[in-house]
Amino acid sequence: MNQGSMTQDFVTSPFIAGALALRTSLFSAVGMNLTEIHMFSDNSTLTRAINNDMHINEIYGIITDIQQIASVFVDISFFSFSRNLNSKADTLAKRAPSYLDCI
Secondary structure (H helix, E strand, O other): OOOOOOOOOOOOOHHHHHHHHHHHHHHHHHHOOOOEEEEEEOOHHHHHHHHHOOOOHHHHHHHHHHHHHHOOOOEEEEEEOOHHHHHHHHHHHHHHHHHHHOO
């Protein structure tokens, strides 16, 4: 499994950031020639939008990208989990904007 980080300029909300992170992860999985994958997010609205083809203006284009990339996989699932189960990552994500201001 790969782990990493990247920055993206001008992301206006954590919701958009989560959708972009999921899309980037899918691109990475395609690059690794994976055929089966389970994707997890701490944003249940995001996973519902992907699974149920919901139209959310804020991330509509990103969701469309995710669904198109997902069609490459033989088996793919999107799940959500509570932020409480991922408190360290959630804390770091909330602090990230203040770290970027120092750079």
